[in-house]
Amino acid sequence: MSNIRFEAIKLSMNHRAPGVQESATLCSEEKVKDYFARDVFTRERMKEYIAEEVLAALFDDVDNGRTIHREIAGIVAIGMRKWAMDRGATHFTHWFQPLTGGTAEKHDAFFTLKDGTLIEEFSGEALYQQEPDASSFPSGGIRNTFEARGYSAWDPSSPVFLIGDTLCIPTVFVAYTGEALDYKTPLIRSTASLCHAAREVCAYFDKQVKHVHANLGWEQEYFLVDEALYNARPDLLLTGRTLMGHLSAKNQQLGDHYFGAIPARVLAFMRELEYEALRAGVPVRTRHNEVAPNQFEMAPVYENVNLANDHNLLVMSIMERVAQRHHFRVLLHEKPFAGVNGSGKHCNWSIGTNTGINLLAPGKNPYQNLQFITFLVNVLMAVYKYNGLLKASIASATNEHRLGANEAPPAIISVFLGKQISAVLDKLEHASADEAIVINAKKEMKLGVANIPEILLDNTDRNRTSPFAFTGNRFEFRAVGSSANCGAAMLALNAAVAEQLLLFKQEVDSRIEQGQPKERALFEVIRQYIVSCKPIRFDGNGYSEEWKAEAARRGLNCETSVPVIFDQYLLPETVKMFEATGVLSEAELHSRCEVKWGTYNKKLQIESRVLGDLVLNHVLPAAKRYQTMLLQNVLAVKQVFTAEEVATLNARDYDIIRQIENHSCAILEGVEAMTEARHKANRQTDERSKAVAYHDCVLPLMAQIREHADALELIVDDEMWTLPKYRELLFTH
Secondary structure, rough: OOOOHHHHHHHHHHHOOOOHHHHHHHHHHHOOOHOOOOOOOOOHHHHOOHHHHHHHHHHHHHHHOOOOOOHHHHHHHHHHHHHHHHOOEEEEEEOOOOOOOOOOOOEEEEEEEOOOEEEEOOOOHHHHEEEEEEOOOOOOOOOOOOEEEEEEEEEOOOOOOEOOOOOEEEEEEEEOOOEEEEHHHHHHHHHHHHHHHHHHHHHOOOOOOOHHHHEEEEEEEEEEEEEEHHHHHHHHHHHHHOOOOOOOOOOOOOOOOOOOOHHHHHHHHHHHHHHHHHHHHOEEEEEEEEEOOOOEEEEEEEEEEHHHHHHHHHHHHHHHHHHHHEEEEOOOOOOOOOOOOOOOOEEEEEEEOOOOOEOOOOOHHHHHHHHHHHHHHHHHHHHOOOOHHHHHHOOOOHHHHOOOOOOOOOOOOOOOOOOHHHHHHHHHHHHHHHEEEOOOOOEEEOOOOHHHHHOOOOOOOOOOOOOEEEOOOOOEOOOOOOOOHHHHHHHHHHHHHHHHHHHHHHHHHHHHOOOOOOOHHHHHHHHHHHHOOOOOOEOOOOHHHHHHHHHHHHHOOOOOHHHHHHHHHHHHHHHHHHHHHHOOOOOHHHHHHHHHHHHHHHHHHHHHHHHHHHHHHHHHHHHHHHHHHHHHHHHHHHHOOOOHHHOOOOOOOOHHHHHHHHHHHHHHHHHHHHHHHHHHHHOOHHHHHHHHHHHHHHHHHHHHHHHHHHHHHHEEEEEHOOOOOOOHHOOOO
């Protein structure tokens, strides 16, 4: 039987960019503005299908966060169906985000039977809600097998769109008993809570602010692997990462891939991906090579956090589909290859007002800068108080391998501000209130400490080791994993900041009620916060051992076990914060932890079983064949040469034979121990204990087995090795 690895290599070398697709032709002939959002039922497009007075009522409800009346939904559904069918749609689906981390959909046709006659129909009720089986999705105990009822309900703030012949309707997903079973529901709640809290604080500076919104700009990193090589690696196929494989002699050490010329075949994939994304209304703008070989990145223009999250999930789906047309497979796993960069999803987060002000952007005068400093310091306080929770929001079995390795952020949450902003906060901390506050005759406030200098955009350097970095007019949450739903991190951040802003307002109002001038009250509370949250500020090397020790001294969360990190969701202060902001109830928090622990267990169970299969059925047979060949050579040498010559000629062969035997025995012992550890973990009675056992007992054994398998890869004859190697996976494009 031929070696599947070499068959895969042969196929991959013959793969070329597919013939020009219709989409690529259109892309080259049209301007982006002509096809952007072509497959989206935008507000402008709705005017062609829905009466003006109905749209006015709909937009008013959406913009003010009110529930849409069912009568309005019924009229909208008629226009929505007509638009979709005019575009060739035959089905519709509620597109939602269960706790699996991906998206889900069930397609229904635009017709029904009435008195035996087939008629086209799409009612307001069908638009408004559907009833997916809630027991078939992760619920953490909220729904049982015999309690299957759950509802998906239309989210009118995110526009519907077409994928092929199907109208996709973004929806929330909740249990029959009302609890959220998805990421979208608490994300929407968190943005509403943040809007309310930020608006209250904005009133100190501008009474015209009526609405505040959170913005998100995600940067999606990913790897591309030729489909033939991908299919020849069972670990990639089943787990999304390589469970074994020795690092290629050349990898990323020369830095020649980063921002390099994009390979022609990859560029063809990117062009079609961008075209499909733009048609779906996703404003993708940036593409480039990333640091690791065969690693790339794309990024859009910033949008409202709820819509941006929907768009990221949509792009991840489009990626998979387009990649297959180009004979690629997309790897969204955070660490598909050991020893080179993993992939993140940097989430650039900011908050803005309806008056057009970015609350995290420095102003043009001291008064505007006070507003900026107010929101900046409150974000710092929120991140400081909930640094463990934010780490839990990005923790997973997959992201666990990425954090703290090869330019990924460390597994300790800290904030990078840069020299200029840090200097301003230090001056404010040490200035007296009398020095810092000057009220002129017009009652305008100025800050002392050199009046706070004009703070420019891009006033900071970049720190790639910081998990939460201020980058001029926003914070970049760099620790989010490439396969993650951004909503998990964003809802935690939104809720924490919302609570902190409300506490800030209470403290300031209390001082004002006691007779302090507003400006002095604002300054004194800000200065108090600057001192309190100082431990979260760190501008140095997050990879250093010194920082780990320093972070522990500062009281930051330094836990590295993912199952234990999830405990942060259930701390009394966390439960209180989420309930006070109305984002998640205690029952919902418990259910999410159960889901997270359960997912962790399942992923490690699958990985350990796949690793066992690989080493027993691929690695060891190849090693034994090579060992047998060497033994036969030893015997042949003995028949030809003298005893003295044999001793010299066979010395190297003897050494290799012993190495193969030692590594093979270690693998067999490791697999046996790993299997027993897995069985022991599975006997634990609760998901948390099981997850801790997998982390503490199974994961280390997997690393040990890999070490011996990778050693054999270097020893065994290349023609006998059956699995595509890193040099082929990373450098074939």
